[in-house]
Amino acid sequence: MTWLPREKRDTAWWLMCKTYRCRVPNLQTMSPDYIRYFGTPDSGDEYTNTQMRDELIEVQIPVSTMAEYYAQDVLVILAGTQVAKEIYERIMDHLRLWKREMDMSLNPGTLPEIIDDLIKLDAFASALYPHARRFFEGDFIESKFARHIAGIVSITRDSFLPKEAKTGAAAEPDKHHGFSDAFIARRNTLSGRRWK
Secondary structure (H helix, E strand, C coil), X not given: CCCCCHHHCCHHHHHHCCEEEEEEEHHHHCCHHHHHHHCCCCCCCHHHHHHHHHCEEEEEXXXXXXXXXXXXXXXXXXXXXXXXXXXXXXXXXXXXXXXXHHHHCCCHHHCHHHHHHHHHHHHHHHHHXXXXXXXXXXXXXXXXXXXXXXXXXXXXXXXXXXXXHCCCHHHCCCCXXXXXXXXXXXXXXXXXXCCC
């Protein structure tokens, strides 16, 4: 892990260098070179071989590796569910930063090579959201309660609207609002450009 002082860490450092404890199948802990030279362990029994290959091994891996595993349909189990909120927030901070960078970029021609990685991160964040959501609910309830009290005490735009008309992100706390659509649209506009 590359160490940097906290003030010099950007969003990519938290995804590429900070490791989290999780469990992955034993086969994923072996590199392709290791399997090429030594093969996989063989007991002679097909059932036992499957069990040894799929045995969950505890490892320390960064979020970027977790997203790669998720894109390859590899099972990743976090050792503690309380880190799901931290990982989700780190991914969303990184995606927000890149979306802003893509929206403000004057030369977007260098971006296509990372768009696929951003889409993988967003897909992993959407799978992680149901596990992280329960740690957000206390904050959501407090903020909804605070908004309701503010609507009673003071006159705001929300206090005039009927309850059915109040919709938006607060109405759907169970839904992950990702950036995949924006990244795919950017990739499609970049691939359609032809310079002559």
